Amino acid sequence: MSTVERDVLDLDHVWRALEQVKDPEIPVISIVELGLIRQVGYAGRRLVVTMTPSFIGCPALDVMRQEVRRRLQAIGADQVEVKTVLSPPWTSDWITPAGREKLRAFGLAPPPLHGGDLEASLQAAARCPYCESTDTELKNSFGSTLCRAIYFCNSCSQPFEQFKPL
Numbered sequence: 269m270s271t272v273e274r275d276v277l278d279l280d281h282v283w284r285a286l287e288q289v290k291d292p293e294i295p296v297i298s299i300v301e302l303g304l305i306r307q308v309g310y311a312g313r314r315l316v317v318t319m320t321p322s323f324i325g326c327p328a329l330d331v332m333r334q335e336v337r338r339r340l341q342a343i344g345a346d347q348v349e350v351k352t353v354l355s356p357p358w359t360s361d362w363i364t365p366a367g368r369e370k371l372r373a374f375g376l377a378p379p380p381l382h383g384g385d386l387e388a389s390l391q392a393a394a395r396c397p398y399c400e401s402t403d404t405e406l407k408n409s410f411g412s413t414l415c416r417a418i419y420f421c422n423s424c425s426q427p428f429e430q431f432k433p434l
Contacts, residue, residue, distance in 0.1 A: 277345055282308050282315065285343050289335045292328040293413050296374045299332055303362025306353065314347040315340060320358040322434065323414050359384075360434045371431055372397045377419070379433035389433040396421035397428055 286308070287300045299305055299319065307318040317336055321329045333350040340348045360379040363371070368378040377397045382389035393402040394417075401423035408418040416429040 276310055276313060277315065277340075277343060279308055281343065282317075282340065282345070285339045286317070286336065289332065289339055292331045292335075293415075294371070294374065294376065297367050297370045299336075301364045301367030301370065303364065303367070304332070304358065311349070314349055315345045316349045316351060318351045318353055320353050320356075322358045322360075324354060325414070358434065360431060363431075375428060376416070377428055377430035379431045382433050386433060394419045394428075394430045396424060396426065398426045399424040 283300065286305055287298045289299050291297050291299055291302055291304075294302075302322065304319045304321065305317060306320050307316075309316055317340070319332070319336070329352070333352070336350050337348045359382075361381055361383065363378065371378045375397050377394050380389045380392050380395075394404045394406070395402050396404055396419075399421060401421055403422040404419045405422065406417060407420050407427070411418045411429045415432050415434070417432055418427065419430055420427050
């Protein structure tokens with residue numbers, strides 16, 4: 269692919285490539301839409317991507333880092349460093365509006381925006397991704413992954429998972 273005169277990739281091109289890296293556990297959403305990518309830049313000629321995992325012990329973190337390197341090397345980045353930062357901790361508020369819609373269309377209720385008031389968001393009723401009803405009930409705080417909980421919608425009788433607000 270084309271590079272600029274300094275033999276580095278244009279950062280817009282890098283961001284577009286990163287938008288193609290999907291979350292291994294939710295393949296309809298990119299790690300950019302999830303808000304995991306915090307910064308992209310150069311340290312000399314080394315392309316540095318800074319990411320914050322949704323959970324410290326996220327089992328998909330290594331897979332995502334490898335895919336970031338692979339994608340960026342495929343578009344011409346010679347040296348790629350993927351840095352993991354834990355501060356500030358990831359929050360579900362970082363999920364983009366497009367990402368929230370993709371979660372809903374996938375059948376996974378997006379977490380409510382909370383602005384740091386987690387107690388209120390944890391007490392709020394989950395919105396069913398199928399019928400939009402809030403007549404739902406928590407069935408299990410532990411879903412198929414650490415970041416999900418299992419709910420049941422009393423309006424449409426559908427079970428569903430909600431991405432936990434963090």
